[in-house]
Amino acid sequence: MKYTNVISGKFVERPNRFTAHVEIDGVTETVHVKNTGRLSCLLIPGNTVSLEKSANPNRKTKYDLIAVEDPKLGWVNVDSQVPNKVVLEWLKTKDYDFIKPEYVYGDSRIDFYMEKDGTKYLMEVKGCTQEIDGIGYFPDAPTDRGVRHLRELMKAVSEGYKCYVAFVIPMTGITEVRPNAEIHMEFAETFYEAKAAGVEVLNLTCRVTRDELEIVERWIPDRG
Numbered sequence: 001m002k003y004t005n006v007i008s009g010k011f012v013e014r015p016n017r018f019t020a021h022v023e024i025d026g027v028t029e030t031v032h033v034k035n036t037g038r039l040s041c042l043l044i045p046g047n048t049v050s051l052e053k054s055a056n057p058n059r060k061t062k063y064d065l066i067a068v069e070d071p072k073l074g075w076v077n078v079d080s081q082v083p084n085k086v087v088l089e090w091l092k093t094k095d096y097d098f099i100k101p102e103y104v105y106g107d108s109r110i111d112f113y114m115e116k117d118g119t120k121y122l123m124e125v126k127g128c129t130q131e132i133d134g135i136g137y138f139p140d141a142p143t144d145r146g147v148r149h150l151r152e153l154m155k156a157v158s159e160g161y162k163c164y165v166a167f168v169i170p171m172t173g174i175t176e177v178r179p180n181a182e183i184h185m186e187f188a189e190t191f192y193e194a195k196a197a198g199v200e201v202l203n204l205t206c207r208v209t210r211d212e213l214e215i216v217e218r219w220i221p222d223r224g
Contacts, residue, residue: 003211009029010048010049014043018032019061020049022049029062031061031063033078034066037130047069047071050068050075067208076170082213083127087168096114098113121162129170135176137180139183150191150194157197163198165194169204169205171208174205179192
């Protein structure tokens with residue numbers, strides 16, 4: 001997945017979940033943040049950020065903040081709309097007979113439904129932007145929606161579906177994502193329940209630049 005019309009700036013501050021102040025060529029601009037997570041480990045004053053200029057001249061903000069250059073990790077994509085897009089690109093290379101995004105199951109919309117050789121699959125996608133000591137952690141803010149999706153996947157497994165929770169890791173050098181119990185204990189407990197029930201966890205590592213994101217490898221951790 002490649003962005004167009006991308007420039008760089010310096011992060012100044014984030015006054016609320018939806019906007020940030022970024023210095024661009026000596027001028028401070030208010031930009032849209034395409035991620036409502038905390039991103040506290042990335043959005044640090046002085047860090048270089050990547051911005052995509054909007055094609056809509058009537059928008060209140062001219063730019064979307066899409067990535068942050070971390071001194072240790074390199075470029076980290078923080079666009080919460082991108083994980084599903086890159087997963088769809090990746091799934092199209094995997095010889096499924098049928099792929100349907102935004103599939104209604106139970107009381108939820110699961111990110112992807114697939115079919116192959118008569119087997120039915122469900123996949124829920126999560127983007128991980130938090131790293132601690134070389135491990136990715138999700139979520140970085142409480143997610144009742146994430147808990148609900150895990151429970152739906154457990155139900156689907158009992159009905160014969162093959163189910164995945166897929167973590168897109170939009171940073172270099174991280175191959176594993178674990179549940180962040182410190183942020184949301186219920187999500188962590190439900191995550192391990194889901195694994196025990198047969199939901200498989202996929203860690204999708206990526207090639208990341210200031211204006212691109214591409215899944216390059218699938219890694220399945222042990223079932224512990």
